[in-house]
Amino acid sequence: MKHSMFARSSARILAAALLFSALACHSPARDADKAPVRGALERLSELQPVDVAVAPVRDQTNSQRVPLEVFRTAFVESLIERRYSPLAPSYIDANWVEASFKGTPAPDCLLVVAVMNWDPTHLYSTGKVAITADIVLFEGGDTTGKVLWQRTLAEEVEMGDGRGKPPAAGTDLVPKAVRLFTQKALQALPMRDPVAARQAAAGSVR
DSSP states (O other), X not given: OHHHHHHHHHHHHXXXXXXXXXXXXXXXXXXXXXXXXXXXXXXXXXXXXXXXXXXXXXXXXXXXXXXXXXXXXXXXHHHHHTTOEEOOHHHHHHTEETTEEOOSSOOXXXXXXXXXXXXXXXXXXXXXXXEEXXXXXXXXXXTTSXXXXXXXXXXXXXXXXXXXXXXXXXXXXXXXXXXXXXXXXXXXXXXXXXXXXXHHHHHHHO
């Protein structure tokens, strides 16, 4: 009986130790994964914006080698996945004056992205790309509008097998890495709700 009780006690201690170890290993990753979101989130929910102007992406790195159009295209695609309707970049560029959109009608909101770190030097050795960007969604067509949503995300995008083995060589690795980053960055952006948008539109007509 004593042996059995000792075995159960030892098993509980071992299980607790393993659980604590697992939590210790995974908690920092979860915390790092939750980059804080700021902004007028209630206003964003009320507005339910449709048309989004994605401004030309800014390179704020020392190397000045950020693939700007790749980032812009990836953010456009990720916004579509969140049920928003980004305006065509060519149309935005044709109406982009002094860091603001001057087209008519004005978009519901403006997405401004600044890339602060871009390090793909280990992409073909370990499959990792380090990216940091500040993403801000402004109400209206320029940066004087209310900040509806903002997030600064520093992420190490994993393109390999997770064990240090690099991905197979391919010309599309950089766009894929950027696309994964933009999806991660906009995961915290509320999915646009078409039903709520129709209700908001009906309320504004009355």
